[in-house]
Amino acid sequence: MTESNNAAVTRSASWLSALRTAIVLIILCGGLYPLLITTAGKVMFPHQALGSMIIIDDTIVGSELVGQRFTAPEYFHGRPSAAEYDPFSVGGSNYAASNPDLKARVADDSAEIAQRENVAPTSIPADLLAASGSGIDPHISPESAILQAERVASARGIAIARVNELIAKYTEGPTLGVFGQPRVNVLKLNLALDGKEFDD
Amino acid sequence: MNEVIVIYAVTLLLAWPLGKYIAGVFNGSRGAAGAVFLPVENGLYRLFGVNPARPMSWQGYGKSLLKLHLMLGLIVFGLLMAQGFLFLNPDNIDGMSWDLALHTAVSFLTNTNQQHYSGQAQLSYLAHTFGIVTLQVFTPAAGMAALVAIVRTLLGRSDEKKQPAGDGAVSVGNFYEDITRAIVRVMLPVAAVVALIIASQGVPNSYEGARTAIPLDQTAGMEEQNIPIGPVAPMVAIKQVGTNGGGWYGPNSSVPLENPTPVSNFVQTVSIVLIPAALVFALGFMSGRRRLAMVVMGVMVAMSVSLTSVAIWSENQPNAAFSGLAAEGPNLEGKEVRFGATATALWGSWTTQTSNGSVNGMHDSFNPIGGMIPMIDMFINVTFGGIGVGLIGYLLFLLLAAFLGSLMIGRAPEIAGKALETREMKLVCIALLIQPLLILGFSAVTVAFPALTGNSNPGFHGISQVIYEYTSAFANNGSGFEGLGDNTVWWNVTCAINLALGRFIPILAPLAIAASLAAKRSAPEGRGSLAIDTPTFGLMTLAVIVMFTLLSFMPVLILGPIAEALALMS
Secondary structure, eight states, X not given: OOHHHHSBBOSOOOHHHHHXXXXXXXXXXXIIHHHHHHHXXXXXXXXXXXXXXXXXXXXXXXXXXXXXXXXXXXXXXOOOXXXXXXXXXXXXXXOOTTOHHHHHHHHHHHHHHHHHHTOOGGGSOGGGTSOOSSSOOOEEOHHHHHHHHHHHXXXXXOOHHHHHHHHHHTEEOOBTTTBSOOEEEHHHHHHHHTTOOOOO | OHHHHHHHHHHHHHHHHHHHHHHHHHTTOOHHHHXXXXXXHXXXXXXXXXXXXXXXXHHHHHHHHHHHHHHHHHHHHHHHHHGGGSSSOTTOOOOOOHHHHHHHHHHHHTTXXXXXXXXXXXXXXXXXXXXXXXXXXXXXXHHHHHHHHHHHHHTOBTTBOSOOOOSSBOOOBOHHHHHHHIIIIIIHHHHHHHHHHHHHHTOXXXXXXXXXXXXXXXXXXXXXXXXXXXXXXXXXXXXXXXXXXXXXXXXXXXXXXXXXXXXXXXXXXXXXXXXXXXXXXXXXXXXXXXXXXXXXXXXXXXXXXXXXHHHHHHHTSOOGGGTXXXXXXXXXXXXXXXXXXXXXXXXHHHHHHTTOOOOSSOGGGSOHHHHHHHHHHHHHOOSSOSTTHHHHHHHHHHHHHHHHHHHHTTSOOEXXXXXXXXXXXXXXXXXXXXXXXXXXXXXXXXXXXXXXXXXXXXXXXXXXXXXXXXXXXXTTOOOOOTTSOOOSHHHHHHHHHHHHHHHHHHHHHHHHHHHHHHTSOOOOOOTTSOOTTSHHHHHHHHHHHHHHHXXXXXXXXXXXXXXXXXXXXO
16 A cells, blocks of 8 residues: 555545446446346246246236136135235235224125135134235135135036045145245136146 | 244355355455456446545545435436336336435435335336336445445454554545445345346246236126236345345235245345345454454344244234134235245344335234334344444444443443544434434324324324334335325425435444544553453343333334234233
């Protein structure tokens, strides 16, 4: 270190340097970095890159990662959604546990499901009554699927054993036995019930 | 529970080598990494028009930092307002209002990423990448640069034991050299690795516009489902590793397109704490004070584990609104089935300990005690903390503990052989006390005028929503009790004030303290001096942190979450 370098310079770099740096950083971090990753990601994972779409007969029927609304009795139903399953307006209910509106919503849904599935309210798994954070949760718990099996089987006039078989097939356990919760992808299960062929 | 233990263990095991690497980056070690990155950095210095070898005083360093922030802020502000007329906008998104653009620019400029908008519907790909991603790479690097400058000035470097002295001002380093190294050698490489892993799990990667699906149940009232995609993976990666937190989609990593699987959730959770924890180890390697680093790590892990445990316990309790209406089970309102209550509570706690602010479930719908933990985490804000600024904040508490500790053993206050005097302690007090002043002051004014609050929940929880928002802004966290109607001129402008003061005062005041201490004559550290690298001193620091937080914020915790919990119990 030279003598003149030893005493620090109080002056900062100039405004022009700040402007030049800002522009270069925008090109580097906001341009090149996302472009390189996006290009590499598209080559390495083409299916995932475009949103993991399920395509049947050249039609996009949905995404593996995006839940859909089901109301017909021959389909399994997903969770309540504060976003009406619209991916452009994703969101949760943001109801606090103390909010009377939450209790009212849960009471309504609980009564409706209890009647539809012919079960006691206290046997309805909580996930089937709780709105997800995203509003497009594609999954329900295996218990929530089993709860609906009888209704789906009778609406379709097929054996409940067949329905349970499909639930088992589309139930995913925790990854490596550690990460995540057991779950069933509702769209995939319903597609399988309809006998539609798609890549798992 | 195993999931939580594995995530803690993997994070700390990865943080150790990364910390060693980061210390090498700033100690100027050549090595293999230097051979690759040095030519890139030299090219960048030429484009910037700066000389990285020129030492700077703390004022010069601080001014350089502020000038670059101001430039980037102005450009991004313009970009946000004009995005509707610009390119890379396949979904035809309009420009932002002035106050929303101001809040958004300041929010991302301060490493906060508090969002009063929903990205998938209100940002073009141009604004998302060139604007938001740029700041998400730059701001953690700026925090890291400031930390490195403070550590090398305050504690010295292992390869250069003596403080830089001289006739003029004390050198704290060169801002441009520090920030360039932080970006090129740390932020971008780590983000790139994470981006490709989460891309494999299903996070979209495309500049093409939204897809349109024909839903299966056509009787359910939705004829078409438009699914927004985009260059999501690179943004989500830097959002997680850079203690940023601002997601592509509004509800952040709860959205399956942003966080598709338990594996992506594992990687993103580890990414929250990885670099903040690595910096603690780096502190030890950089200053040659490894015992001090271990003590700091011990205190942080103790705070982290105890607060996180409470959050996990709380979220595994049933939601009170479900009582008698559903099977007994954890609180799943606002949570995703694939993650469950435990992994969501872990994330909620970690993201607020580190000033990250991303979420994988809605904090507004946490049980009252579960929702209180993120608030306490943000009040403390030094349990790992944001990149650079977390450890800087811890050093402030360390100075305060050294001051009090020295007085308790009847010595003149000192740290590392330097006398702690009025000027330093004044700056410490300013940097610490501005937090309760701003948070409580703005909260009080807002609550006093109910027309301003925009509450979505009634009662005690409404107070919590307001306090959470200002706390999150000042802590540069960015998470929220998101039911709050916060896209108003009042919220946008007052949060912007909290964001800026909460970022730059806690960076600049410690930088001034470090330079002030470094200019003093050093007394040799001997048997009579206060040892700051012992478990006893660690406990002392912990006690100071706990006392400071409780004294400042206990009353509002009682008014908000504690009152709500008691009301639900009765």
